[in-house]
Amino acid sequence: MRRVVVVGASAAGLTTAEALRRQGFDGLLTMIGDERHPPYDRPPLSKQILTGQWGPEHLRLRPESDIEALDLDLRLGVAAAGVDRARRTVALADGSTVSYDTLIIATGVRPRPFPGGRGIAGVHVLRTQEDAVALRDRLGSGRRLVIIGAGFVGTEVAAAARRRDVDVTLVESAAQPLARIIGRDAGRFLTGIHRERGVRILTGVRAAALDTADDAVSGVRLEDGRLLPADDVLVAIGSLPNTDWLRGSGLDMGDGLVCDAYSRCAPGVHAVGDVARWFNPLFGCEMRVEHRTTASEQGMALARNLLNPADAQPFAPVPYFWTDQYEMRVQAHGYLPGHAESAVLDGDLAQGRALIGYSRGRHLTGVLAIGMPFGAVRAWRTAVARRTEWAAAASLPAPA
Numbered sequence: 001m002r003r004v005v006v007v008g009a010s011a012a013g014l015t016t017a018e019a020l021r022r023q024g025f026d027g028l029l030t031m032i033g034d035e036r037h038p039p040y041d042r043p044p045l046s047k048q049i050l051t052g053q054w055g056p057e058h059l060r061l062r063p064e065s066d067i068e069a070l071d072l073d074l075r076l077g078v079a080a081a082g083v084d085r086a087r088r089t090v091a092l093a094d095g096s097t098v099s100y101d102t103l104i105i106a107t108g109v110r111p112r113p114f115p116g117g118r119g120i121a122g123v124h125v126l127r128t129q130e131d132a133v134a135l136r137d138r139l140g141s142g143r144r145l146v147i148i149g150a151g152f153v154g155t156e157v158a159a160a161a162r163r164r165d166v167d168v169t170l171v172e173s174a175a176q177p178l179a180r181i182i183g184r185d186a187g188r189f190l191t192g193i194h195r196e197r198g199v200r201i202l203t204g205v206r207a208a209a210l211d212t213a214d215d216a217v218s219g220v221r222l223e224d225g226r227l228l229p230a231d232d233v234l235v236a237i238g239s240l241p242n243t244d245w246l247r248g249s250g251l252d253m254g255d256g257l258v259c260d261a262y263s264r265c266a267p268g269v270h271a272v273g274d275v276a277r278w279f280n281p282l283f284g285c286e287m288r289v290e291h292r293t294t295a296s297e298q299g300m301a302l303a304r305n306l307l308n309p310a311d312a313q314p315f316a317p318v319p320y321f322w323t324d325q326y327e328m329r330v331q332a333h334g335y336l337p338g339h340a341e342s343a344v345l346d347g348d349l350a351q352g353r354a355l356i357g358y359s360r361g362r363h364l365t366g367v368l369a370i371g372m373p374f375g376a377v378r379a380w381r382t383a384v385a386r387r388t389e390w391a392a393a394a395s396l397p398a399p400a
């Protein structure tokens, strides 16, 4: 392995490059990123950037000197446009090509667009620094923001916007916001907090179209005919993996770039981070998660395996994510989507402090902690990692 090309210059791509260098890789290391910024962090985009606590300069993942020390062939502001696996080259949008013996794809995801919404002033998505600054600059007392989609991004933006006294309406097609992932109890609890803080939440109804006036959005028309007047609209209806540039490459793509437990998609081609759909042997299923910490862990695991092929270890983490909703931190360890059962295992939701467990098959497959200290949650993470029986989890003594 002498020529490594990493496509995607963000959390997963950077961590992989850093881990390769740290573990002694001294070959040519190219990193290609279509954004012109040096690698930056996305979780604060829906939190500190929108509330105005941080400026974009706080987002940098590493100081310039750390990036320089990696001795990268760093190509920012140019997209990878295709891959020729037979020749082992990546074509760039500027017409150049880069050859590799190992290709690492870390191109993340992009927001799913609302039909007809692109290019209308006042219609926002939230993935990049530019998106966050544009939305931040529109938030202010009394302005009307309609958020289509009450997932984690939608609800975090609602919380940040309420702190700035924005009039917020959340539109959610499901009967209960967030319930598909975190279950009905936790979903109801978080929805209640948003309502208490003055967010209007409309559930079980879809946004059908955007109304405009003077070339800007003026409202959201719902399928049931209601019109929600708006100065701004945030479209937060999920994401699409950035795999279009790989069309024709023969790589297996569906909802993400399919790879095995070693992040391998094909000989010499690997995927890490939000774009990767990999087989997680701990849970015995394929998963694609959009979690900041897991993206970095996957990059580190891949680097270790590439440099120690004889001792390669499958990437079998307990995924972790957090979300900040007002002053409350919610943390989740494990894999929650598609759970069969959920139950409060510790604390009490009514008191705003609870640990909820989730099962799939016979096992505890995830926990969600609301208002719990990090230390207390760690023990439950271990219980997930140990594949604790669901029946036993319910009677485990609460960790101190």
Ligand SMILES: Cc1cc2nc3c(=O)[nH]c(=O)nc-3n(C[C@H](O)[C@H](O)[C@H](O)COP(=O)(O)OP(=O)(O)OC[C@H]3O[C@@H](n4cnc5c(N)ncnc54)[C@H](O)[C@@H]3O)c2cc1C
Binding pocket: 007, 008, 009, 010, 011, 012, 013, 032, 033, 034, 035, 041, 042, 043, 044, 045, 046, 078, 079, 080, 081, 106, 107, 108, 109, 126, 127, 128, 153, 242, 245, 272, 273, 274, 275, 289, 290, 291, 292, 293, 295, 320, 321, 322, 323, 324
């Ligand atoms: C608003 C927001 C809030 C979030 N909050 C949380 C949170 O609280 N907790 C949590 O766990 N996670 C959170 N996340 C998710 C977390 O940010 C992601 O899991 C993480 O950024 C994934 O890193 P990545 O490197 O895989 O992908 P990305 O960060 O998406 O990086 C991929 C990079 O590749 C670039 N790229 C795409 N296509 C090409 C191409 N063809 N050529 C070159 N470059 C390309 C992209 O522009 C991007 O720069 C949040 C995400 C967002 C957007």
